[in-house]
Amino acid sequence: MAAPNPFDQQQAIPGVKHIVAVSSGKGGVGKSTVATNLATALGQKNKVGLLDADIYGPSIPRMLGSLNQKPGINAAQRLEPIMRYGIKLMSIGFLIDENAAVVWRGPMLFKAMDQFLRDVDWGELDYLIVDLPPGTGDVQLSLAQKVPVAGAVMVTTPQNVALTDVKRAVDMFNRTGIRLLGMVENMAYMVNPANGEKIQMFPKGELESYMTAKSIPKIGEVPFNPNVGLACEAGVPIVESNKNSAEAQEFMRIADRIREILPV
Numbered sequence: 001m002a003a004p005n006p007f008d009q010q011q012a013i014p015g016v017k018h019i020v021a022v023s024s025g026k027g028g029v030g031k032s033t034v035a036t037n038l039a040t041a042l043g044q045k046n047k048v049g050l051l052d053a054d055i056y057g058p059s060i061p062r063m064l065g066s067l068n069q070k071p072g073i074n075a076a077q078r079l080e081p082i083m084r085y086g087i088k089l090m091s092i093g094f095l096i097d098e099n100a101a102v103v104w105r106g107p108m109l110f111k112a113m114d115q116f117l118r119d120v121d122w123g124e125l126d127y128l129i130v131d132l133p134p135g136t137g138d139v140q141l142s143l144a145q146k147v148p149v150a151g152a153v154m155v156t157t158p159q160n161v162a163l164t165d166v167k168r169a170v171d172m173f174n175r176t177g178i179r180l181l182g183m184v185e186n187m188a189y190m191v192n193p194a195n196g197e198k199i200q201m202f203p204k205g206e207l208e209s210y211m212t213a214k215s216i217p218k219i220g221e222v223p224f225n226p227n228v229g230l231a232c233e234a235g236v237p238i239v240e241s242n243k244n245s246a247e248a249q250e251f252m253r254i255a256d257r258i259r260e261i262l263p264v
Helices: 031-042 106-118 138-146 160-176 207-214 226-233 246-261
Strands: 016-023 048-052 082-084 087-091 125-131 151-156 180-191 218-224
Touching: 016 031, 016 138, 031 048, 031 087, 031 125, 031 151, 031 180, 031 226, 031 246, 106 138, 138 160, 151 160, 151 246, 160 180, 160 207, 180 207, 180 246, 218 226, 218 246
Parallel strands: 016 125, 016 151, 048 087, 048 125, 151 180, 180 218
Antiparallel strands: 082 087
């Protein structure tokens, strides 16, 4: 008898049209910043939810200015998402103290993911953005097994030390049958305010040649600007705090590209 296929367990979330994973091979490349601004940009025209699936290091509550808020429980005994900038949010960070460590093994992560997907009243959504933890571990596998993911957005910085881990993440998505929507190159360059010249912050690695070889489209190239990080620290994403900035405009273009690939 053939072994059961773990991906046969997938069940759609009622009312959610597209689930989009935002992933990175390694930490520190700005994945949560991209996820936050992408969700906020999409939310300007669509019904959007943002699930912080980084159980060990949740950052969405701080990045969206919703620290210390607690989700309610409705009459159906389901968690009510926190609303911020018109998007629905859920994170383990809403359920535990910000300084508390989550010391869980794999089965508990699986259960937590199941609850965030099934026991949250997401309602009608065009897009549910899932901010994954770095790497290729239990949370990624749990998401792939439990729900049909419309596609994944990979976030990386230009240098080869980041690309090495991106390759592993791409391999994971290929193995789990999740479509790769494209790559976002974050902190791709910095603009010299004196003359508008583009300055390369990181040594350009083999990212471009790798994407060409794998037929992975680049759907965004976000420049480095300290204001992007400061906006997240303040809980007001750059898409909201400085809509006319080059960075905000690039996030808006990425959102438009997602709408083109996954129309509602």
